[in-house]
Amino acid sequence: MIQTAIDSEVEGFSERHSRHVDERARRLMVKNGSLPARDILTGAGAVVIKQGRVRDKSSDAGDRMCFTPSVLSAYLRRTDKIEELLPWPYLKGVSIDDFAEALQSLLGENAMGLSANVVVRLKEKWEEEYGTWNRRDLSDKKYVYVWADGIHAKVRLADAANKEQCMLVLMGAKADGKKELIAGNAGYRESEQSWSELLLSLKQRGLREAPKIAVGDGALGFWAALRKVFPDTAEQRCSVHKTANVLNKMPKSVQPKAKGDLHEIWQAETRADAM
Template sequence: MPTSKKKPIISASETSTPQPPNVMPEQEDFRQHLRHLAVSAVQVLLEQTMLEELERCIGASWGECTPTRRGYRNGTYTRNLITSTGRIEDLKVPRDREEEFHSQVFESYNRYEPQVAEALTEMFVSGTSTHKVGKVAEKLMGVAPSASAVSRLNQSLTEQYEMWRERALLAHYRVVYLDGIHFTVRHGEQTDSTMILTALGVDLEGSREVLAFRASSEESLDGWCCLLQDLRNRGVKAIDLFVTDGADGLLAAIADLFPATPRQRCLIHKQRNIMSAIPKREQQEVMADLKGIWQQETKEQALVNLTAFKAKYQKRYPEAMRSLCEDEEHLLTFYAFPQVMHRYIRSTNAIESLFSNVRQRTDQIDAFTTETSCLTIVWAVIQDIRLPKVPVG
């Protein structure tokens, strides 16, 4: 009797369609894979570009003999280069026997392409800490800037700053604002407050420009004398008006080096000085009367109001009146200039506004590592600030 053929028993799990294994890479692995492909493509492009540059330099293609040939190939050497795409390892750079070929792909001895160096510099200038710059660079390019790279970037900025501070100036300026701004600078293991004395000039066309910086421990006579003498050494012969606060060292320096130049005392600072001696309950009334002095259309009207103001408050607030009279002869100097200029030259707001902008961009820097670093970064920040023109009548 024939044996019955029994069908093999197959479990449900064996009959189901087999699932493919999970072959999708992790997101980070996939990103790194794409970065590697992009870096490889950039490397091929750069190496091909340099070969074409070398061919143009020596005047002949590989193995070609021509009457115009100017040199011979001499193999390659390798170097690393950090690009915005990522780090290229062992980039093959061609060379010639006479060592006259220099590729325009990157600057000699520069491990960062120019765009990357510029971006990192802008981050430093904007006040971003070195640690944060490293984190950002590592995220974008796969590698953080080395300490030597940071040093090179800072050195480049310092060289540009030195050229700026020694440049020639105009012979004649319509207005020069003088004031200082404090920064914290590290000296060894200690940090100290350093004052950056600053001159902001307005030329005869109304264009504003920072003329000079000087680091000083305070607003001393010597510090301001050095800054004003620097203006003279670089060509400044005439200034129509100084606008300042009431620092004694500054006033003495102006009297010494520019004795013929009239001076406008900052009215905003003067108002604060006077109000500090007035009880709060009376300040609104006193301030309205005080502003009424220099809001007159003519100096004659302003003098009438000034006399009335002193008569009204002399007995009630003698200390406030003493503060008012300390710089009385320089309070109304602005009336000697065209009316269109008055709102711009009655106070040091022009330079205070500049300092405020600088402070916003450097607040993330707790302490500058050196005095030179402080001056250089402040200069670099100012180069990126637009200074609107002032009407000069």
């Protein structure tokens, strides 16, 4: 995402100064390779970023312009809020103005310098990548376990109708133990219809075999949808959510010990050990 934003800014800067020419009508502002790559630590892990180099060939050094992307300061090595931005395009209903607001949550006031053209390029790129991923073929997939949850992004939604929306997420584990993200759609956590649309899309994308076991919070609308779309899949409550629900009913003074006892119960090898 950061790389796409930088590339878009380079293109926009170059286009804005396309009329900056010499006496022979040759462009003075030209792209000239890339600066050395550097690692940026984000909330999603370390990513390698390469900034395109833009060169001003004006003969007068005092008139030369220098390009610095607003999304990447010269010595930036860490950005903490990128994960807060990732769900925004799919939860908000993207418009150019909305993206500018979303980028400010990540980049601060520097994001004000992003032109409309840059935002449009980012929007098109993200929509294309998400659409391709969300339509990928699943005909060769077999999931033993799936985990379902609704994740609320830490962003401010201006539309009251969207405030209850979240990202419906389905993770899966195959027989070899490898986990992967299966689907992620905007929807309502307690809505059977929202979860039905997500599960039916898996069949439409070729998933033939129902998962063996589904795990999730008891309050999800996921369960009603699962029983209709994949009726043979066994159901299991998420131990993390269940533990939190039980602890919420207890005095805070006993919660630490109770939490340890609950962990011993659900981690026990046999029912007898759990008792």
